[in-house]
Amino acid sequence: xxxxxxxxxxxxxxxxIVLVGMMxxxxxxxxxxxxxxxxxxxxxxxxxxxxxxGMTITEMFERYGExxxxxxxxRVIARLMDGEPKVIATGGGAFMQDDTRKLIxxxxxxxxxxxxxxxxxxxxxxxxxxxxxxxxxxxxxLTQLAxxxxxxxxxxxxxxxxxxxxxxxxxxxxxxQLVAWH
Numbered sequence: 001x002x003x004x005x006x007x008x009x010x011x012x013x014x015x016x017i018v019l020v021g022m023m024x025x026x027x028x029x030x031x032x033x034x035x036x037x038x039x040x041x042x043x044x045x046x047x048x049x050x051x052x053x054g055m056t057i058t059e060m061f062e063r064y065g066e067x068x069x070x071x072x073x074x075r076v077i078a079r080l081m082d083g084e085p086k087v088i089a090t091g092g093g094a095f096m097q098d099d100t101r102k103l104i105x106x107x108x109x110x111x112x113x114x115x116x117x118x119x120x121x122x123x124x125x126x127x128x129x130x131x132x133x134x135x136x137x138x139x140x141x142l143t144q145l146a147x148x149x150x151x152x153x154x155x156x157x158x159x160x161x162x163x164x165x166x167x168x169x170x171x172x173x174x175x176x177q178l179v180a181w182h
Contacts, residue, residue: 016081017178018088018104020095020153021113022146024123025162026170027089030113033171035087045090049076057091058134066093074100081107092145096152110156111174117142119164 017034019027028044035042049072050056060069073094080088081103088108095101095110104110115123120142158177162170 016086016088016108018077018081018090018108018110019113020090020104020110020156021092021162022115022120022142022149022153023092024120024142025092025113025115026123026167027113029167030162030170030174031087031089033167034174037171037175038087041084041086043080043086043088045073045077045080045088045094048080049073049091052076070094070097070100073097074103078103092149095156096149101152101155105155105157109158109178111158111160111177112153112156113160113162113170114150114153115162117146119162120146122164 017038017040019031019034021027028046031044032042046057049060049069053060053072055063057069060072070093073091074097077088077090077094077100080086090100090104095104117139121139124138124142158174160170160173160177
């Protein structure tokens, strides 16, 4: 666990906690458990995007392309960040978009969940429906994405390493880091 001293996070009782990181790192699963531990609501941004669009993310990518999806993603995340404090799990590419990243860094506690490629490959192989992996070798794609994305994810003020252990271990690590900030 590392702390990035570039900015201090928002108190989770006053603003959202936003989980960022690669697909398969466990943002949704960890996010649900973190929200329960903090007594906050949990929202999966990808699920909200699908509800708003009336189609799956895969369908959005296929019909309209990634830029259309990213624009809708930014608008949905902005809407989710308004209102009551909550824990928000974002899609793997959300934090890569300049406007979305600025919104998150300026108005939320951003937490980068990170994991080794072997863990990510194992986890993504359990679930279909990831447009960036369709018809490709997950290890190759994830390695390339990590090389590009990890330096950007590192802008999040809290960095948590997810290991091959129960998700509660990751939640415990997040809780320790949140307490250390306050």
